[in-house]
Amino acid sequence: xxxxxxxxxxxxxxxxxxDRSTMVEAVESALxxxxxxxxxxxxxxxxxxxxxxxxxIKAFAMLIAAExxxxxxxxxxxxxxxxxxxxxxxxxxxxxxxxxxxxxRIAAQTAKQAIMQRLRQAEKAMIYDEFKDRAGEIVSGTVxxxxxxxxxxxxxxxxxxxxxxxRVNTEEYNVGxxxxxxxxxxxxxxxxxxxxxxxxxxxxxxRLFESEVSEIADHTVEIRSIAREAGYRTKIAVHSDDDxxxxxxxxxxxxxxxxxxxxxxxxxxxxxxxxxSDNVREFVTDALKPAQIRSIQINxxxxxxxxxxxxxxxxxxxxxxxxxxxxxxKLVGWDxxxxxxxxxxxxxxxxxTEAASHLVGSLEISEEMANVLVTSGLVNLEMIATExxxxxxxxxxxxxxxxxxxxxxxxxxxxxxxxx
Numbered sequence: 001x002x003x004x005x006x007x008x009x010x011x012x013x014x015x016x017x018x019d020r021s022t023m024v025e026a027v028e029s030a031l032x033x034x035x036x037x038x039x040x041x042x043x044x045x046x047x048x049x050x051x052x053x054x055x056x057i058k059a060f061a062m063l064i065a066a067e068x069x070x071x072x073x074x075x076x077x078x079x080x081x082x083x084x085x086x087x088x089x090x091x092x093x094x095x096x097x098x099x100x101x102x103x104x105r106i107a108a109q110t111a112k113q114a115i116m117q118r119l120r121q122a123e124k125a126m127i128y129d130e131f132k133d134r135a136g137e138i139v140s141g142t143v144x145x146x147x148x149x150x151x152x153x154x155x156x157x158x159x160x161x162x163x164x165x166x167r168v169n170t171e172e173y174n175v176g177x178x179x180x181x182x183x184x185x186x187x188x189x190x191x192x193x194x195x196x197x198x199x200x201x202x203x204x205x206x207r208l209f210e211s212e213v214s215e216i217a218d219h220t221v222e223i224r225s226i227a228r229e230a231g232y233r234t235k236i237a238v239h240s241d242d243d244x245x246x247x248x249x250x251x252x253x254x255x256x257x258x259x260x261x262x263x264x265x266x267x268x269x270x271x272x273x274x275x276x277s278d279n280v281r282e283f284v285t286d287a288l289k290p291a292q293i294r295s296i297q298i299n300x301x302x303x304x305x306x307x308x309x310x311x312x313x314x315x316x317x318x319x320x321x322x323x324x325x326x327x328x329x330k331l332v333g334w335d336x337x338x339x340x341x342x343x344x345x346x347x348x349x350x351x352x353t354e355a356a357s358h359l360v361g362s363l364e365i366s367e368e369m370a371n372v373l374v375t376s377g378l379v380n381l382e383m384i385a386t387e388x389x390x391x392x393x394x395x396x397x398x399x400x401x402x403x404x405x406x407x408x409x410x411x412x413x414x415x416x417x418x419x420x
Contacts, residue, residue, distance in 0.1 A: 005055040012123075017157050022122050024052045030117075035059060043098050044074040059099045065092050127158045128193035131186040138207045139197070143177045153181065153197060166198035170231035171267055180265065182207060200230035205271070208262045209236065215250040222247075224276040227330035231269055233319075235287060235327045237276035248273050274331070280305070284336060287328040291317035304335045314340050355379045362414050363407055369397055381418070384411040 005027065012018045031048045043061035050057050064074060065081035065088050076096055081088040088094055141153030141160060149164035151173055162181055173179065181197035182204035198204060206223055215221040216238075225237040238247040251273045252259050263271055277283040281296055284305055291313045297306040309317045317338045318325050329336050356370035362381055363370075376396050378384050384393070385408070394404035 005050070005057075009052070009055070015157070018122055018126060020052050024050050026122055031057065046098075057099070058097055060095050061098045062093045063096050065090050065094055124193050127195070128186060128188050131158070131183065131193070131195050132188075135183050135185050136203065136207075137183050138180055138204070138211070139183055140178065140180050141197075143173050143175050143179065145175065146173075151197075153179070155195070158195060160195035160197045162197040162199065166196070166200050168200050168231040168267070168269075170269075171199065200228075202226045202228040202234070205234050205236065205262070205266070208265055209251060212258050212261055213251050213253070215240070215245065215247075220245055221250050225331050225333070227327040229323060229327060231267070233270040233272070233323055233327060234266075235272045235274060235331045237274045237283070237287075237331055239276040248275050272327075280332065280334065284328065284332050284334070287331055288317050288324065288336075288338075291324070293317075302335070303333070305332075305337065307336065307338045309338060309340065311340050314338070359384075363410055365407070372397060381411045381415040384408065385415040 009020050009023055012023060013020050028048045028050055031050075032046065035046060035048060043059075044064070045062035047060045047062075048057065049060065061073075063076040063081075065078045066075040067078055067090055069075045069077050076094055078088065078090055081092070081094045081096075084094055084096060085092075139155055139160070141155040143151060144154040144159065145152045147161075149167070151162040151167065153160045153162060160181070160183075166184065167173075179199070181199050182201050184196040184198045184201060187194045187196060203226075205228060206226055209223060210216050213221065216223060220242060221238055221240045223236060224239050226234065227236075228234040236251075238251055240247040240250075250258075259271055259273065263269065272287075272289075274283075274286045274289075277286070280298060284296070284307070285293055288307070291309055293307055293309055294313075295308045299305070307317070316324070319327075325336055325338050352371070352374050355374045356367060358380065359365065359370040359373060360367055363384075373379075373384070373393075373396065378388055378393075378396070388408065390401060390404040390408045393399075393408055394401050397404070399407075
């Protein structure tokens, strides 16, 4: 038992960082509990002491010196008491060693489980003490194993868990991989302390920028807002009170070196760095780039922004599966609605209607035929008279050559009359 204890102490002290005095106290308590089940457990005021260096185990009892011993587990003969303490008197308490010969074997059999339990408790308490103030930091660890879809990371002395909800869907992890993660919380629950880690949390990106960009670390540049869809895209709004500092340029770095390091850590997740502004119009315009905005309407009471873009810009503004506009909503903190600008289309339709109406009156044809001519490019009398011939008109309107020739001649006569 002595050699086992010393080996146990040395292992936990070196590998787990648990103080030896804490382990000695735990083992003594466990042995005392186990001893109460044996004969010596009946002794008065039983104590168990361990030499932390040698591992020797001894049991002591506080017995009362008596002329005649009537209660052997509570009393000791006065003559024996004076061999231990020459000044002992009847009625005095004497500290007597009561270690049985087979105490080490008995202790090994009955106390090992209790010892390990107490040591685990001490280890858990140390985990909580060390990590309770580290929530919000980034730590590095090695993937040790998987429990269902949760990832267990070896953090050195301790283990951390990255629940499935905190994983990035686009990332795959393998046992032995070295990864960095954000400490979301350290929970001290009924099962002991648990270090909750995340790679999908928006603050993981915040901490990466703080470690990579010195201007953020020294508060020259401030991160005002972050919106993230982990594994796909992140938008981060930055600001500086120093007019001489470009907050976006500081985050991008020389030739994009700083943001490239962060993107690499995020496994090529797209990162948009945006200049934060008090002017919500400017802010949302920058946030929706590269889309070009045609118009913005702001409802401050409802915190709602209505934006219109040209049809060819709509997909850029909304983004893949609505990602760009969703992230803009989170970043700005307003309800941003993006719609296609219909004004140009409406103006075109109005011109078509006007041109067709003019042809109906001039050529005495139906609205349907007039619309076909206009949408085919023959929008007025001049074009019909000078740029088309009866064969083309007959082909467009699917009419006979005679009808087409008559219509062409009428258009020619009307046009010449209007220019005479």
